[in-house]
């Protein structure tokens with residue numbers, strides 16, 4: 346079953362908006378992005394996992410949810426599995442995720458602008474759904490997140506509770 350090559354999960358609930366560098370808490374979101382770190386990443390296609398620390402609860406609307414209602418992601422750590430098949434491959438896609446200022450296009454953009462990417466695993470030629478499967482057992486905080494085009498996964502976002510070991514090896518980028 347072909348998937349959309351850009352891994353897009355159309356966020357139909359909001360018109361695109363430009364994220365402000367500073368969020369409601371000001372200084373907590375003032376740290377500059379570090380796009381230079383992404384230059385170490387391969388420019389081939391593949392899959393990746395972002396570890397994201399969310400400092401405060403975030404209200405999300407996922408259109409696939411049966412109730413079409415808003416849900417809240419609690420403050421904490423999350424893992425997002427995605428894929429990059431377009432120009433620039435993993436390097437370009439992950440550099441975008443690390444930027445704080447961007448057009449909000451995907452569900453995960455809400456997390457990367459309100460929270461902070463703390464680690465990245467890049468897997469050349471990898472598959473995002475296989476990554477989700479490898480992380481089975483971690484809690485699914487919000488069904489449908491990032492998996493609008495995916496029939497097999499409940500969500501491409503998983504919670505990462507303190508103390509939970511990951512079967513991913515050392516991260517490709519560690520940002521804390």
Ligand SMILES: [Zn+2]
Nearest residue numbers: 474492495498
């Ligand atoms: Zn999937």
